[in-house]
Amino acid sequence: MDLDRIDFARLDSGDMRTKVSELPQQCLDAWELVQGLELPANYARCCNVAILGMGGSAIGADLARSLAQPSATVPIAIVREYALPGYVDESTLVVASSFSGNTEETLSAFDEAIARGARCLGLGTGGKLESRCRDAGLPFLSFAYSSQPRAALGYSVICLAGILSRAGIMPLRQAQLNEAAEVMRQWQGEVGVDVPLARNDAKQLATRLLGRLPVVYGSELLSEVARRWKGQFNENSKAWAFFEVMPEANHNAILGYTNAGEVRQRTSVIMLRSAYDHPRVGVRFDVTAEVLKEQGVPVEVVKARGDSPLSQILSIIHFGDYVSLYLAFLYDTDPTPIPAINHLKDRLARA
Numbered sequence: 272m273d274l275d276r277i278d279f280a281r282l283d284s285g286d287m288r289t290k291v292s293e294l295p296q297q298c299l300d301a302w303e304l305v306q307g308l309e310l311p312a313n314y315a316r317c318c319n320v321a322i323l324g325m326g327g328s329a330i331g332a333d334l335a336r337s338l339a340q341p342s343a344t345v346p347i348a349i350v351r352e353y354a355l356p357g358y359v360d361e362s363t364l365v366v367a368s369s370f371s372g373n374t375e376e377t378l379s380a381f382d383e384a385i386a387r388g389a390r391c392l393g394l395g396t397g398g399k400l401e402s403r404c405r406d407a408g409l410p411f412l413s414f415a416y417s418s419q420p421r422a423a424l425g426y427s428v429i430c431l432a433g434i435l436s437r438a439g440i441m442p443l444r445q446a447q448l449n450e451a452a453e454v455m456r457q458w459q460g461e462v463g464v465d466v467p468l469a470r471n472d473a474k475q476l477a478t479r480l481l482g483r484l485p486v487v488y489g490s491e492l493l494s495e496v497a498r499r500w501k502g503q504f505n506e507n508s509k510a511w512a513f514f515e516v517m518p519e520a521n522h523n524a525i526l527g528y529t530n531a532g533e534v535r536q537r538t539s540v541i542m543l544r545s546a547y548d549h550p551r552v553g554v555r556f557d558v559t560a561e562v563l564k565e566q567g568v569p570v571e572v573v574k575a576r577g578d579s580p581l582s583q584i585l586s587i588i589h590f591g592d593y594v595s596l597y598l599a600f601l602y603d604t605d606p607t608p609i610p611a612i613n614h615l616k617d618r619l620a621r622a
Contacts, residue, residue: 272601274474275467282600285607287507288464290422291592295452295459297425298585301414302448304426305433308412314390315439317364320347321355321389322431323380324368327420328395330502331427332368333495334584338432339441341580347440353379361388366434368427370420372398375619385409394430419607421506424499424588432581447581454577455589462593473590476571477597480539483569485510488559489543490517490552492580497543499588503595507606510598518555525559528566541571545583 279288322332329351336347348356353376359365365384369377372395381400384391385407392410393400404411412430416423429448436443460466462473485504489497497514504512515524528535540563542556560570573590575583599606 272603274471274478274597274600277464277600282603282605283607284605285419287419287422287596287599287606290418291589291596292459292463294425294585294589294592295455297416297423298429298448298455299452301426301429302433302445304414305412305430305437308410308434308437310392310410310434310437311390314364314392315437317345317390317438317440318362319345319358320364320366320435320438320440321350321359321384322347322366322368323350323377323384325351325374325376326502327422327424327506328368328370328374328377328427330421330495330499331424331431332366333498334424334428334588335431335435337492337495337584338428338443338580339435342442343435343440345440347435350380352376355380355383355387359384359387359389361390363387363389364438364440365389365391366431367391367393367395367400368431369393369395369398369400370423370427372396372400372402374400378403392434394427394434419506419609421502428585443581447579450577450579451582451585454582454586458576458586458590459593462590473593474597476541476573477594477601479569479571480594480598481601482537484534484538485512485541486538487512487514487541487543488517488520488556489514490548490556491545492547492583493543493545493575493587496575496584496588496591500541500543500591500595503592504598506609507592507595508598508602509604509606510602517559518552521555521559525562528563528568531566531568535566535568539569539571541573543573543575543587545575545587547580547583 367381393404487497487500501514575587
């Protein structure tokens with residue numbers, strides 16, 4: 272596949288390339304949307320937060336928590352289960368995030384949260400979740416965007432971060448959104464589909480990853496970004512991928528290189544680096560890269576851009592989305608359809 276001459280009519284039926292390019296505007300639109308949300312006064316006096324979600328909706332929650340964590344006044348948990356943790360009660364702020372509004376795990380946990388008297392609200396495009404909120408007289412933040420859930424990340428992460436901000440749990444300002452959008456747009460100008468391979472870092476990285484197993488390393492601020500990269504390789508590229516979190520990986524994963532055998536010959540490690548990395552974590556990244564190279568494993572380093580934590584997170588996500596898009600094309604694969612997931616949902620519906 273020549274990445275400079277892609278047959279989009281055949282390989283991009285859902286126009287994923289446009290969806291990827293719209294992330295900066297999505298974030299700005301989501302911020303405007305959340306400004307109109309009316310929250311009951313007691314939602315700002317919670318003792319803890321539980322955000323319910325799966326897949327593309329849950330990753331937005333992970334990223335919002337990463338942004339909130341340094342200054343959050345209460346603990347924030349992400350629930351990817353049918354049932355709630357035991358501590359969730361009437362003092363808990365529960366946000367159910369479901370793009371379709373019909374995610375069965377999220378709806379199950381949300382019903383339980385309502386029954387426990389938690390301070391509940393929903394986020395999504397409608398579906399059963401909106402109906403449950405309406406019937407119970409609960410707030411529901413609705414957005415309209417036609418895409419796969421993973422392609423609506425801007426709405427997910429910024430709406431959730433905005434809700435946390437409105438609840439007094441973390442600060443978030445318009446200026447931060449503006450900077451992040453501008454940083455993403457500038458990087459997009461370097462890696463967009465019209466930029467040729469010869470000067471397109473995203474196309475070049477995708478080319479080096481073809482036929483290999485990507486393992487994405489992130490730390491602290493970018494830990495959940497590594498999860499996002501992994502998920503995009505899975506869903507867009509239809510490729511197997513994994514992620515590791517530093518410095519924890521230095522206490523276990525580093526030993527796994529020893530007896531990896533032939534797997535080493537087909538694996539590439541991608542290290543996501545941030546200006547906000549702890550200095551000691553930076554040293555750990557450097558030493559880990561040395562060990563990997565000694566074992567014959569190629570290491571790719573991608574550095575986040577921008578001044579704020581929000582810009583660092585969103586910029587490197589934007590770059591990674593393009594890498595996964597180009598890798599899909601290199602595999603002669605349409606990035607949008609999710610046949611295996613649809614098959615699983617169909618079987619579950621009949622079970």
